[in-house]
Amino acid sequence: MSRARDAFLRHLAQTSDAPIGLEIERAEGCWLYCADGRRYLDLIAGIGVSALGHGNPAVLAAIERQSRRHLHAMVYGEYVIEAQAAYAARLAEALPREFSRVYFTNSGAEAIEGALKAARKFTGRATFVSFDGAYHGDTMAALALMGNETFRAPFEPLPGPVRRLPFNNGAALESIDERVAAVVIEPIQAEGGVRIPSRDFMLALRERCSRAGTLLIFDEVLTGLGRTGRLFAMEHFGVKPDLIVLAKALGGGMPLGAFCGSDEILGRLAHDPPLGHITTFGGHPVSCAAGLAAFDQILSNQLWETAARSGAAFRARLEKLIGRQILAVRGLGLLIGVEFAQAALAHRFVAETIARGVVINWTLNSDRVVRLAPPLTISAAELDFAFVAMNHALEAIAAGG
Numbered sequence: 001m002s003r004a005r006d007a008f009l010r011h012l013a014q015t016s017d018a019p020i021g022l023e024i025e026r027a028e029g030c031w032l033y034c035a036d037g038r039r040y041l042d043l044i045a046g047i048g049v050s051a052l053g054h055g056n057p058a059v060l061a062a063i064e065r066q067s068r069r070h071l072h073a074m075v076y077g078e079y080v081i082e083a084q085a086a087y088a089a090r091l092a093e094a095l096p097r098e099f100s101r102v103y104f105t106n107s108g109a110e111a112i113e114g115a116l117k118a119a120r121k122f123t124g125r126a127t128f129v130s131f132d133g134a135y136h137g138d139t140m141a142a143l144a145l146m147g148n149e150t151f152r153a154p155f156e157p158l159p160g161p162v163r164r165l166p167f168n169n170g171a172a173l174e175s176i177d178e179r180v181a182a183v184v185i186e187p188i189q190a191e192g193g194v195r196i197p198s199r200d201f202m203l204a205l206r207e208r209c210s211r212a213g214t215l216l217i218f219d220e221v222l223t224g225l226g227r228t229g230r231l232f233a234m235e236h237f238g239v240k241p242d243l244i245v246l247a248k249a250l251g252g253g254m255p256l257g258a259f260c261g262s263d264e265i266l267g268r269l270a271h272d273p274p275l276g277h278i279t280t281f282g283g284h285p286v287s288c289a290a291g292l293a294a295f296d297q298i299l300s301n302q303l304w305e306t307a308a309r310s311g312a313a314f315r316a317r318l319e320k321l322i323g324r325q326i327l328a329v330r331g332l333g334l335l336i337g338v339e340f341a342q343a344a345l346a347h348r349f350v351a352e353t354i355a356r357g358v359v360i361n362w363t364l365n366s367d368r369v370v371r372l373a374p375p376l377t378i379s380a381a382e383l384d385f386a387f388v389a390m391n392h393a394l395e396a397i398a399a400g401g
């Protein structure tokens, strides 16, 4: 056993008894190169992070430039940091006009927390609404929104009140009333098993929130920045939220999250009290420089269109596998869910596919569903490699009974 693996097992706090455990030597493009000399196709992109793949030269150059210029200098919001300001301006340009302000954080969960605080401050109300199957992160308030009792219950009591509604159920929206500060929703649920709500549901949700004076928060941590075939998943529904939360691909492989909204809503965080929401490392200059370089490439190469094309072609191939152990294939762009009849089959499929050199995983709140979220730059030949590996994995499962 290598020294790194030994230390990993002895000293790194573990998150399960069954880590994937690949020992990463280096990563380039869509490939992970491991200490055992094998390479693996990264079909989850570090779970939606590496939109441009690994080791993108423009991102690396931006990191180097910013590192030489300066690292951390002061808590977020006090000094004028060019990388932060330039990235905020670029995001504001790409988002609908109302989203003129960006608050940078370290992570998706931290951005969710900030968005919840902004909603309480703006509305003066206490209650939040989330949906079954939802995943918004693992800090206490983000966990309170989680749509899966198994992960929530051991940590209760959690911040609240939170009302949880069935996902994609128009009738349930009636319970959004004038006590609700904000409704938080993933426009496409990822950990919930890649579930796509209907356009009618999303329109009704917007309508109901507007009528109740409730803020609508879109968690686009995973769906944002091109993954679903649009720059932002909200574009599929023609619905604009009041706040949008981003992370994952936002930092180009460095840690970065953000919540974005209007002057009016985000402006409330600066007063009564001032400094009521601050962060030491949020919007780190190197993360912002890396993220901006990545975002510029997503924009200039219109990578959401690439994602739409390659995602549709790959889904069409995967659909041919329906009827063997697979019940359904769904998704938008390069966020794809493959649904099995039983969790045990999905888990076996993941293990057999990884053994054939392709990294995939199942979703947290629907463990019958395997989620695919490769770099948006993945080539047709690489997707072909993945398809062959998955096909062989299914054959091995069928042969093993």
Ligand SMILES: Cc1ncc(COP(=O)(O)O)c(C=O)c1O
Binding pocket: 047, 107, 108, 109, 110, 112, 135, 136, 137, 138, 186, 190, 191, 219, 220, 221, 222, 247, 248, 257
């Ligand atoms: C939709 C969604 N929201 C929020 C989060 C939390 O982000 P982070 O892990 O950066 O805190 C995740 C992470 O997987 C996510 O998928």
